[in-house]
Amino acid sequence: MDPSGIFTWIQAQFPGWVAITLLVIDAIVRIVALGTVGYRRKPTAALGWLILIFMIPFVGIILFLFLGSPNLPQRRREKQHEINERVKSATGHRAIIGASDHLPLPLSTAAQLNYELGALPMVHGNSFELVSDSVDCIEQMTREVRGAKRFVHFEFYIVTLDDTTRQLFDALIDAHRRGVEVRILIDHLGSLGYPGYRSLVKLLDSSGLLWRRSMPIRPWRGEYQRLDLRNHRKILVVDGDVAFTGSQNIIHPSYNKASNLRRGLLWKDLMVRCTGPVVDELDAVFASDWYSETDDPLLGEIDEDLDIPEEATGVLAQVVPSGPGFEQENNLQLFTHLIYNANREIVISSPYFVPDPALLTALKTESQSGVDVRLYVGATNDHWIAGKAQESYYDELVEAGVRIFQYHSPTVLHAKFILVDDEVTVIGSSNMDERSFSINHEVSLFIVDEEFTQRMYALEREDFRSSSVPLDTAAWAERSLLRRYAENVCRLGSALL
Template identity: 85%
Template sequence: MDPSGILPWIQNQFPGWVAITLFVIDALVRIIALGTIPYRRKPAAALGWLILIFMIPFLGILVFLFIGSPKLPQRRREKQHEINQRVKTATGNQAIIGRSDHLVLPLSTAAQLNYELGALPMVHGNSFELITDSVYCIDEMTEEVNRAQTYVHFEFYIVALDDTTRPLFDALIAAHKRGVAVRILIDHVGSIGYPGYRSLVKLLDSSGLMWRRSLPIRPWRGEYQRVDLRNHRKILVVDGTVAFTGSQNIIHPSYNKKANLRRGLMWKDLMVRCTGPVVDELDAVFASDWYSETDDALFGEFDEELDAPPESTGIMAQVVPSGPGFDQENNLQLFTHLIYNANREVVISSPYFVPDTALLTALKTESQSGVDVRLYVGATNDHWVAGKAQESYYDELVEAGVTIYQYHSPTVLHAKFILVDDEVTVIGSSNMDERSFSMNHEVTLFIVDEEFTQRMYALEREDFQVWSVPLDAEKWGNRSWMRKYAENVCRLGSALL
């Protein structure tokens, strides 16, 4: 409603003094919002909130007060800072442990950036196995848990009990019974709506092992924070010797929903089995989240391992945690740094590609500079609003020379990675959207190794390109105005998704 018409409308609905009071409150809400909401917010996010508040002031300000802060409560942020300092002390305040003279400058500065933001150093002596089959990956996890002797740390966003995951939970419970310290973190809001979650809760409660809901929303138990700040990490660590991380949740690839089964939807993920010092770094990320939920600090279990002399052979890698517990957007800063330093090619796979201005500008700039930029997205998207917001960026990306590939339907592309030139791979849980940059806890592997990166390019050639269709720019440009309208409306609110 036009502000000039608010007072007459209010006067017709309420007594004079009530009308004037409501008008003054309405005006104050708008004026205060205009001067306070943009503080340390990206212009797009601030504009989204201001549009909402100006259109529906009273409801808008209530929604803002409820979910407007992109940060965790102060106590949780203090815990993260404490953990960062402990990790930096345990690693000797070194951004790169071991030989680094062979690293080109953009990669050594990337490692320094990651260390300043996330506290974990780049380390030698790692090895990685790519796993592209979700069911096989769960089987591999189960085998490792069956071999566990000391501890198992399990942290995932969506977790459910079904025929695919039951053997893994049976293995976790069996490990607990034989004296292994099993600790489980499951995102509360992420998992609660999926078939099999309630059965899993009953099973875990009756098992006696240690488990917690990440970022729980249970105000009746005094457990509450902003609803849409979530723990999106995927980590399994066994005995500090082997770990798994990547994009996969612990659920059947159909996500157990009848609608998905009717449509034949199956999620395609990418996981990495890790050995070497990065296992301890992934364990440190788990420990930080466990400490946040339980006040139980686990760092005494592996302080010495983090301080152990590193190997100067094997793959160089670094774990990059990010999320609302940190002061900055760690993953976004790494992504843009690497893209701007590309010389020949950049390959990105993301199920939800809704870039902020910095990332979008980086991709367009590099493409227009002659770098071969290839983007893989799904032809099928399980979130309609996010999907339409994503499509709103296709025109300008194609105009800048970016090649967009749509992975075939009905597969839901869920793998998340970036390849840069010959030797850089970034792989983990993070999407390319505002939610993953600022609202979700994410974990990313920054890998510098030519042989491993060539394996990733082979996967792109033999799988992603085979099962994808390049976007037809001319046909796309002729889509209906109604579709463009829907895309633009969804894009307008993308900063708030």
């Protein structure tokens, strides 16, 4: 509605002085928004907010005040900075620990970039096992917890009690009873609303073990931050010896919802079982989140565990934390750096592919330069708006030569990884969207190893490629105008999803 239309409507509804006051407020809201919404914000996100504020000024500005700031509360940011400095001190202020002469320049600079952004160094001496079956992964985690002797650190986004996960929580409670220090972090709004969450809360409360809601929204208890800031990380660390991380939540693969069961939906994830120094780095990420929620920094553990010896054997890897506790978008900067330095091929799997302009440009540039770029997305998406926003990018990706593969229904593709050339893998919790880049706390593993990366390519061929259908570009070009309209509307709001 243009200003003259608003003025006419207000005049018809209210006395003259009220109408003028409301019109002045409306104009002030719009003018102030123009000069403030874009401050240190991506143009895409600023545009989304401005469209909302200009269409429905009063509702839009209220939503912006509650959801518009991507920053954590000041105290949380201070805690993250404190942990970062402690980690850098414990690791001797080195971006790479151990021999690095063999690293190509683009990869050594990537390690330096990640260190500057996330404080954790690249380290040798690691080994990794892929776990692609969700139920099997929970069983493996349960076995590790049953053997725990010192501590278990558990941090996941969606966590519920059901027939699949009960064994893991029984093992955690048993470990607590035999004297193991068990600490549990569960994202509050991420888990709230899923069947089995309330039962889990009752079980954990009655068990006596240490657990906290991550990023809680309980203002009546003084717990509040921006509503849509979430802790999306997935980490399990046992005794500092073994860790699991990746894309999987702690819930049955159907996510226990009746609508999913009716449709036969099952989530497909990818986890990594880790040993070596990266276990301590993952534990440092857990420690920073535990500190944010409890004021217990676990600093003694960080100082001891991150005293990493120099090695020249084993897999070279680096943990990359990202999220609103950091000054920049750590994961996005790593992704674009690696993509721009690709020479032959790039493979991406992401359930929510809604790239920002920098990532989109990088992929198109590499594809048009002759690099084989393959993108795996789900044919089925559990978020309609995000799915339509994702589809709005297909035309320009295909025109640039990117090959898009849709993982078959009713499986919901949830695995998140990037492969670059022969020896680079990035795998973790991060999607390829604005939410994962700037709003969610995420964690990724940056692995430089030809043997592991070839295992990932084998998984791509034997599972992802065989279970996917290439996007039919001819049929896609003939989709209806109504569908295109929906895609474009969802794309405009994608930065706010």
